[in-house]
Amino acid sequence: ELKVEQNPLFLSMQEGKNYTIYCNYSTTSDRLYWYRQDPGKSLESLFVLLSNGAVKQEGRLMASLDTKARLSTLHITAAVHDLSATYFCAVDFGGADGLTFGKGTHLIIQP
């Protein structure tokens, strides 16, 4: 069964702190995506990781992929309130049948 698990599912943190969201998946893939979703909005693409060891950074967010461990992380550095959102990881397990999504991490950053 193709599964993607995120943790934590809910995270409340203070501004200025660092934290990491984890994304584990069930079988081999080297294509992993991170999305941000604000309430009532569509998905905004943050990172596309297409190889083992891939690391991408944008502002206070950094994503990495370890295909051997079937693990991706999304690290938040010195969080600010504007990063409050729900973050999804999604995996392309190959074939034509789309992406398998995690359940999302609802992130609240308090001033």
Next chain:
Amino acid sequence: NAGVTQTPKFQVLKTGQSMTLQCAQDMNHEYMSWYRQDPGMGLRLIHYSVGAGITDQGEVPNGYNVSRSTTEDFPLRLLSAAPSQTSVYFCASRLAGEEGRAEQYFGPGTRLTVT
């Protein structure tokens, strides 16, 4: 480019009614798909298409029909709506092949309530 467009944005149906959710893209993408998003469930694939005339089922296809008569359009039909189909529906598209896997484009979503 308008990207991926969806209509309507909001819809309320009564149980048993039928309707079609529209999705269109102007990027000449071969691959199009429909997802539903329920609270606490992430997005789940309903149906997808790899090109005009070709469709296939995803993870949760029951209660939905699709067709792909043109490259641009991929409508999702609910033949007899049920309260369990209350959800937010997203359409997505991308180019086929390895190049296309680098980026998926999502539409703005349709919020459907079935009473």
